[in-house]
Amino acid sequence: MPKIRRTESKPARERSSYAGNSKSGTGPELRCEDVQEVIDAFIDGESNGVTTLKIEKHTRACALCSVALRNREVLRSVIQAHAQRGPYARGAYSLYQEAPFDLRRRIRSALRAEGISETNHSLRWRWITASSALALVVIFIFSLALFSQRRSAENALAQEIVSSHVRSFMGNHQTDVLSSDQGILTAWFNRRLDFAPSVENLADHEFSLQGGRIEYLRNRPVAVLVYRRQEHFIDLFTWPSGNYSNATDRNMARQGYNLVYWATSGMDCWAVSDLDINELQEFAQTFQEEYSSESPR
Amino acid sequence: MEDRIARFEQAILPHLDAAYNLARWLTRDVHDAEDLVQEACLRALKSFGGFRGGNARPWLLTIVRNTCYTWMQQNRSRELTTVFDEEIHSGETNECNAETLIMRGADVKQLTKALEELPIEYREAIVLRELEGLSYREIADVADVPIGTVMSRLARARKRLQQSLTGTMRKEVQLGL
Numbered sequence: 001m002p003k004i005r006r007t008e009s010k011p012a013r014e015r016s017s018y019a020g021n022s023k024s025g026t027g028p029e030l031r032c033e034d035v036q037e038v039i040d041a042f043i044d045g046e047s048n049g050v051t052t053l054k055i056e057k058h059t060r061a062c063a064l065c066s067v068a069l070r071n072r073e074v075l076r077s078v079i080q081a082h083a084q085r086g087p088y089a090r091g092a093y094s095l096y097q098e099a100p101f102d103l104r105r106r107i108r109s110a111l112r113a114e115g116i117s118e119t120n121h122s123l124r125w126r127w128i129t130a131s132s133a134l135a136l137v138v139i140f141i142f143s144l145a146l147f148s149q150r151r152s153a154e155n156a157l158a159q160e161i162v163s164s165h166v167r168s169f170m171g172n173h174q175t176d177v178l179s180s181d182q183g184i185l186t187a188w189f190n191r192r193l194d195f196a197p198s199v200e201n202l203a204d205h206e207f208s209l210q211g212g213r214i215e216y217l218r219n220r221p222v223a224v225l226v227y228r229r230q231e232h233f234i235d236l237f238t239w240p241s242g243n244y245s246n247a248t249d250r251n252m253a254r255q256g257y258n259l260v261y262w263a264t265s266g267m268d269c270w271a272v273s274d275l276d277i278n279e280l281q282e283f284a285q286t287f288q289e290e291y292s293s294e295s296p297r
Numbered sequence: 298m299e300d301r302i303a304r305f306e307q308a309i310l311p312h313l314d315a316a317y318n319l320a321r322w323l324t325r326d327v328h329d330a331e332d333l334v335q336e337a338c339l340r341a342l343k344s345f346g347g348f349r350g351g352n353a354r355p356w357l358l359t360i361v362r363n364t365c366y367t368w369m370q371q372n373r374s375r376e377l378t379t380v381f382d383e384e385i386h387s388g389e390t391n392e393c394n395a396e397t398l399i400m401r402g403a404d405v406k407q408l409t410k411a412l413e414e415l416p417i418e419y420r421e422a423i424v425l426r427e428l429e430g431l432s433y434r435e436i437a438d439v440a441d442v443p444i445g446t447v448m449s450r451l452a453r454a455r456k457r458l459q460q461s462l463t464g465t466m467r468k469e470v471q472l473g474l
Contacts, residue, residue: 037448040452079408099331107310110338110339
């Protein structure tokens, strides 16, 4: 389809003054192609003042574009004429389709149903979050209480052990039985206690067994084995584990003394000494190794 | 909670016709349109907290449009294929005579057919512009495209409508209708 020459519609000087994109600013006049692109914005009232002026000017002079403009306007008015709202806007009477009568009603009840389930949902969630938060707090407080109770019980115990250890240096009460013989000591304890503490000779590791005594801790009699390395004494307190004994090994320090705790075969063992903590741990380690290397009883 | 629903209804239900109109033109089916409008309203209720006031109609129409497109993606994806860009040829064809349109007076049936034959993006632009009277800015927001795209879609849509209408009516003239 041949393009229709502009010479029929425009003065000669306008043709030669055109250069480049003329859509912005107050530049050169619009070409027909440009008008085609902005004609819709023009009739929709969406083109800016400058472009509007240019289009009006162009279409006054250009028969082709003024036909195009008129066609657009007619199309628009035809559509608008058939886009009535109101009583005619239903079925085949109007392009504008209004919602069916019962759709509004159905949507309203759907909204309410959604609102109720949202409320339930959020209420239920609030209840769940609140009660689980409360439960967590209770658990936390309880375990904190339990923990601190155990801690304080353990602290008290450690205190008693250290006191007993220190007391043993004053006066003649460090050992009630002076022997480094395992058999003699075992028999001695057996006669006096309702349990048999394990007695290990650790002379090979420079912990020499001195003897033993009985102490009273937490209202019960406990066995104490006394060891010595150079000028340091180690008291090993041992008794059957009760219901509340701690399963994990631990270290402590009290009043300048170190303590090491472990549990073996249902027995709680506390070693206390002024030895530094590494050597005391070595003692604990050695004792446990010697114990487990013995033939099963 | 009931207060929220009351506020929602007050803001949104006045635009129910606009919502249905758009859904019906996009899906070209009255039953699908009803279902999709209901779904869109429920979604709108959920996002109502994020609605900052202002004109509720474009806000609702955006949700309706997205609901329709999502549904069509799953059920009628063929209708969503992108149209290739056509060049806008300068000058109208001589066959496009405005008098034809005026004299014969296209009726709703012919206009409906012409509209429904448009690719969905063009149809959407015409509906939002001619039937809903939204500004180019508002159409760009609802359709989530730049304003330039809105302009070119409208231009091409109208061109096609003209051609399709005058083509239809010329046929009817020839057949003596």
